[in-house]
Every structure is written in C-alpha cells, then in structure tokens.
Amino acid sequence: MIAHAIVFYIFSLIAIVSAIMVTVSKNTVNSVFFLILDFISISCLFIMIGAEFLGMIMLIVYVGAVAVLFLFVVMMLNVAQQKNEWFNSSGRSSHIPVGLLVSIIIFFELIIVIGGWKYKPDLLDSIAIEINTDLTNTQSLGNVIYTDYIHLFQLSGMVLLVAMIGAIVLTFRQRSGVKRQSYFKQISRDRKDGIELVDVENNKGVKIDA
C-alpha cells in the first residue's frame, strides 16, 4: 500500500508541476511539451485508480493526436515570439482579468462537485447505472455507452460529424491552376493522344498550336 501511495504522489506532483510550467514557461513549444507530460502523468493516475481503458484512451487521443496538432501549430506559426511579448510588456495586460474570472468560476465549480461528493455520500447511490464490479472496465464502459445510452452516443457522434463537416467547409477552397495527378488519365492515355507525327518540309519548320 505504501508503494502505491508513493507512486501516486510522484505522479500527482509531476502533474501539478508540469501544469504550472505550461503557463509559466516562456517558450511556447516548451509549454506544449509540459502539457504532454501533464497528460501522461494524468493518464498514469487514471491507470492507478483502475480506469485503465480511460488512461490508455487519454494517451492515444490527447498525447498521440491532439498534442501533436498543438505542436504543429505552435512550431509552424512561431507563437513563441508572441507569448514572450505578453510576458515582457510592462503595460497592464487585458488578458489577466478574463483569465482570473474563468479560473475563479472553475474553482467554485470544482468545490461544488467535490464537496457534494465528499459530504453527501448518498449522492453516490443516486447514480442511475448499476456498476458491475465483475467486468473489466472496458466491458462495462461498452455496456454503458453502446447499450444503455446508445442514443446519446449517436447524438454526440452527429455533433462531431457536423463539426467535422463545418471545419472542412471552412478550410476547403478550390485553387485554380494547380496541376494534379490523375491516375486514370495517366493510364488511359493512348499513343495517339500524346504523339503526333508531322512531316517537316525543308526550311519551313513546324507550327505548334499551344
């Protein structure tokens, strides 16, 4: 049990420190790397409480895909300069009050959620789904998502689909003058489409219509 506690404290310490470093570090790319470290340690915490499916999905989705996109954006757009300017400017920043407001709201929400869970244990009984402890949590998640709440699941799928189509519509533009390779055209090209034999008269040359 003591080893369990030590490992828990190590991971949570890493998670908290790296979360602080995300906001504090001046280089944006370093911020993203700290964010990745944060994700990894949180997924380790998930695994420690027995939610191994959630932990692995966290790794695959957030670290394997989302954070890669973050890195892409940060590296390509050179946001590093911008962040430095915010930090070094001596004038009052307009971002601080907004951030403060959001963080206070989130803090109170957390207090409400965790406080209710901690001081009113009968809340736990009001959860609608029965938790079957015999199944692995992959199976029980599957039961909940695909059997009990299938309609909500499909609905959220539709929302994601709409978001995806929206993103495609916003960024898609047909550029003119781009030469694309068409395998069909290439393969179906015949000899007589490509080559024309012309008898050239002496000292006349050939007129090529472009």
Added chain:
Amino acid sequence: MAELFIFFEQIYRILFLLIPVLVSVAMIVWLDRRVWAFVQKRRGPNVVGPFGLFQTLADALKYIFKEIIIPASSNKVIFILAPIVTMTLALIAWAVIPFSETFVLADINVGILYLFAVSSLGVYGIIMGGWASNSKYPFLGAIRSAAQMVSYEVSIGVIIINVLLCVGSLNLSDVVLAQKDLWFVIPLFPMFIIFFISALAETNRPPFDLPEAEAELVAGYQTEYSGMMYAMFWLGEYANILLMCAMGSILFLGGWLSPIDLFPFNVIPAPIWLILKILFLFILFALIKAIVPRYRYDQLMKLGWKIFLPFSLIYVVLTASFLMYFDLLPGN
C-alpha cells in the same frame, strides 16, 4: 521485505526480456543489410565475425567513441531528450508482448491499446529531434514524419478494431488464444496486407521513408545528430520495426501458436514460433526496402486517407455484420 523481493524479481524479469531484445535488434540490422545486399547481388557486411554477424557491434562501438556534437543554436535539453524518448518508447512496448502462455512481463487487460498508445507516442522523438536541431532539413523531416505517422495510425487503429471484433478482448494473450483454430490472417487477409503497409509507413521504412529522404532532406530529423545519440535513434527505429513485426504476428499470425497442432510442430517451444514469425515479417520488410522505390509525399497521404482508411472502415462493417449474422460474436 517482500515488496523489495518482488521489486528485484521484476527487475530481473525486465532484464531477461530487454537484453535479448537489444541483441536481436543488433542482429536484425545485420540481417536487414544482408537481405538488401542479397537482392542487389552484393555481399553485404561479411567481414566482422562469422558471416559478418558482429558488424552491428563494431558499428555501435564506433558510434560510442565518436564525439557527440550539439549544435550551438539548438534547444539543448530537447535535443538530448529526443533520442532517449525514441529508444525508451521502442523498448517499453515489449512489456506486453506475450512470448508464450506464461511468459509475458505485464499481462494487462488493455494490452493492444497499450501497444497502440506507445507506438503513437513514437512520433515525439522525431518531432523533438527535428525541432530542437533548429535547422531547416531536420524540421522539414520532422513535420513530414509527424503527418505521416498520425495518418497511418488511424488506419492501424481501425485494423485493430477488426481483430478485436473477432476476439472480444483487449488482452494480447486472449488475442493469440482466439486464433487457436484459425489464424486471423485467413479471414482478415486484406487487413493483414493493409496493416503490413501501414506498419512500413509507421516505422518510416522504405518505400515510405520520406522523413529521411536523403535526396531532398539530407538525413531528415537525424541530420544534426552524431555519435551515440545518432546510434540511439537508429537502434530505436529498428526496435520499433521489430515491435511492429511482433504486433503483426500476434494480431494476424497467431503469436506463439504453432501452425499445426501436430507432433513435430508442437514440440518446438512457443517463443520460438513467435520469433520465427517476427523474422518472417522482418524479412518481408527488408525485401520491400530493396525492391520498391520511394513514394511521393502526396501519394503517401492519398494512400493513407483516401484508400486505406475507407477500405478498413468498410471491412469493419463487413466483419461486424458477418459475425452478427452467423452469431459468431465472442463474449455471449
């Protein structure tokens, strides 16, 4: 005291797995070069040791004694971290590979997801190396390889779903045991082919070695690396290739199972079968390196997103409906 004992026992078991993996990575580099040479009617490395077997060790020794150069304008911490990340990620994935029914380091419930997660983290070593070098060619190589690996991971994920539909469990030992009667390579043959090609792309092997396309990008993300750090990238890459071969043989070729459960075959111990299957897949990898020319970048993306992804998605639907119709779904 008991916990300490368990701790040391685990360390012993880890070393018992890691050292053979590292040695076989060295041997596999030699095999790769030999197969490559064989196809091109050359001799390949044949001087150091019997058949040139110690060539990789000689190379490694050379790399160890070379000077490590860290570019002045690089981000030093990340620059040094990048090869370490590559190497570590390539090795930790071996923890869940089952070599026989009992011989597996960590028999976890979500083994496949773990493998998938670790292989999707592999892209960080490359991005970190490319960005921290603070130089154009490594950066371009890193961007290319990140896009490539993220794209092909999607199709590998869908292929894994295909296999999982037939197994009904995420545990790798269960995946192998589910193939006792029929290896998945037979009903899921198209998926096996797509998995193999995606594995080539995922490990940056030819014909998808665009991140280190020497004609245009010098050596891609490895350009600024030298000495031991280069060697770590190089070993990590081959360990990843071996891992992909192991994944392919567990998902499709029946892992440690013998092809026929008859006398001369079932005497051979289980780990040997797995190793033979990994070797078979690796020789295919090496042959393809020698035979096929490099893809163009847009062709690579087109193959990943427009051909592999829709096809494997359709196959998921097919597999699911087949299992449903004939009432073969596992787990009920």
